[in-house]
Amino acid sequence: MSEKIITREDLIKLNDNLYEIPQSFREDMLVPARVYMNEEMIDSVLADKSLWQLVNVATLPGIKKYAIAMPDIHQGYGFPIGGVAATAIAEGGVISPGGIGYDINCGVRLLVADTTAASIKSHLPRVATEIFRSVPSGVGRGGKLKLQADEIDKVLTDGAKFMLEWGYGSLEDTELCEEQGAMPGADASMVSDRAKKRGRDQLGTLGSGNHFLELQVIDKIFDEKAAQAFGLQEGLVTVMIHCGSRGLGHQTCTDYVKLMMQKLPGWGYNLPDRELVCAPFSSPAAQDYFAAMVGAANFGWANRHVIAHWTREAVHKALGGSVKLSMVYDVSHNIGKIETHVIDGKETRVLMHRKGATRAFGPGTPETPQRYRAVGQPVLIPGTMGTASYILAGATEGMQQAFGTSCHGAGRRLSRSKAKKMVRGSELRERLESQGIIIRCASDAGLAEEAPMAYKDVDNVVNIVHESKLAYKVARLKPLAVIKGG
């Protein structure tokens, strides 16, 4: 389908933070498309193909209510990044790997220290160096763990829980993790040998690009009650880990996109974009993909679990063992889930696609760990280098509006080549260091591409989520040190 340029005239303003492209905009749309954004952002959103992609998502067989995009929306493949779509399983609803992403279970883990940033300020460079030494990052570098075939299968099925058997982390780390670090429904035999070969020595590795590990300080509390429930206090140090399922996840998505593309003519779909390739959830191809995707997701949780363990060891080594780092939560922002939502007054089982979007379940939901249930599920929003990260709490109003979903970060607005033209990696390092942020990075080359000016304003994105009542601001975190693969 040839693209029509979407303009302001095509947008209906529902409120200051929510715009809709009606179903009548294009005849193959099954539902309207809704995007959470404000006036300030409209031009940058219209500047790439993300809204056209959202309109395409609205044509997916079985899609319910709306194709939704979060305020960190930007152009992806098939789905825009920040895209959310629920397809009704009993109504021929499809699963689309592009609605989950190549980096299956890319996500964020947060630990909180029992010490303040002020009290360990002079030790931070040493802590950062020790973490950089302990956690493999960058590309082309293998990890410290090499898994045998049967071990990789256990990681795929039991995720973070399996790593407990090897003495990594604690039970609490799994209890306070989305899906308890091991989502049910994995079938290790559905993950290809290719994917397993890639994942074999990548468990416990950070990767590169926009993945990172940050030491932060809680610099503002917005909601005292929720902060207390989450164990957060102004001035405390936190550790944020942002990474995914590495080559194993990337290969799994690649394998199934290829497989589904071959089977696509058989379904008789008239997809406006090949990258929306999908299969009805009830079909064998879809079931196989889902079982593989869950396995890859579990690998991602095991990955962050191991990295957290080595981070704790590094911090103990640098500070002499006196600081405790406790688990706050771990969220995925590239994943497909089977969820039940009330749609048109009826409880409906859906395949929930969240691509560059984070689950944000409200107070009282059974999926939220008991100790957080009164205030809602923690939502972890990583900022970009040198800017703030946020912790939010899922809101009840968000369940009906957006299937209990929030943004996942700031969202890019500049291409990597443009970003590299605007600033050199070494300049950026100097600029960040002059702000007092310690950088430990494998190579400066990738640094410029990740420059904060290449991203939307995270404060603005989070404020839109907050004002829309998708999730409420609980705390803001500022970076002290950034550890990256480059």
Place this chain on the structure above:
Amino acid sequence: MSKDFEQLPHTADIKIRVYGKTLEELFRNALVGMFQIIGTRSEQCTTKNDRLVCDNLPGRYAVEVSSPQQDLLLADFLSEALFLSDIHNQAFFNLEVQELTETHIRATVHGVDVEGFDTEIKAVTYHELKLQQVDGIWQAEVVFDI
């Protein structure tokens, strides 16, 4: 020297346009372009004019891919090269084709050990994938998720 590949702008990822006088040359330039664009680092090669130049490519791996269409074949072939790169820690800068049709390729990639890459490709996507002949020259566009 005729153009072999160039980088095009794309918001979050890398897009390249590849050229070739023959289909085989196009596939070769796409392979080389992919590994050049991600800033391959190898002690066995030198950098000249922003490109990595390797005198020897001792690594040899067989590649065999089938796809329903020619443009998908190009993307699937590059995916296979990416997989081999990840498990063998190599980058590939030459291609020896034994068989190349619209839906099938059988070839050998030639490569070199690497210490790392400046950028990590998560996947070769089908997004905005193009493969066509323009004025007798083969031209393709591929987007890499990074």
